[in-house]
Amino acid sequence: MWHVILNALKVISGIDDKFELILSIGVIHNAITKKEFINTIKELYRILKNGGFVVLSVFTNDVITDDLKYVNDGVYDVLNRPSMVLLSKDEINKIIEDIGFYIEKKVDEHITDVGIGKRNVYTIRLRK
Secondary structure, eight states: OOOOOOOOSSOOTTOSSOEEEEEEESOGGGOSSHHHHHHHHHHHHHHEEEEEEEEEEEEETTOOOTTEEEEETTEEEETTEEEEEOBOHHHHHHHHHHHTOEEEEEEEEEEEEOSSSEEEEEEEEEEO
C-alpha cells in the first residue's frame, strides 16, 4: 500500500518510523533559514523506517549566478522570488551524517538553468 504526504517544510504530526521511501526532489533548499533546512532533514529521519531510503535532491552553492545575493548562514536572496538555502555538498553531507543518515550513493550532480540563473543540482540516496 502506498502512502503519499504532500507537506510544507513543517513538522509532520503523528507519524514516526512509517515510510520505507521518501522522495524530496527540489524542496529542502526552499527553506528560508539554515535551521529550517536542518530541521526538515531531521523530520525525514524521524518519519523514515529503520533501513528505509530517502532520495534527496537539492541545489547547492557550487554555482552562484547574478540573480542570487548572499544574506548570511547559507541563505541567499533570489531576484523576484523567495529566499533559499544553498550550502556546499560537504556541509549538506555533514548535516545528513550528523542527523544519523548514511549516504549510500551519489545519484547525480548536474547544472540546470532555472530561467533566472543556473543552479547546481545534487542528488543523493540516503539510508536510515
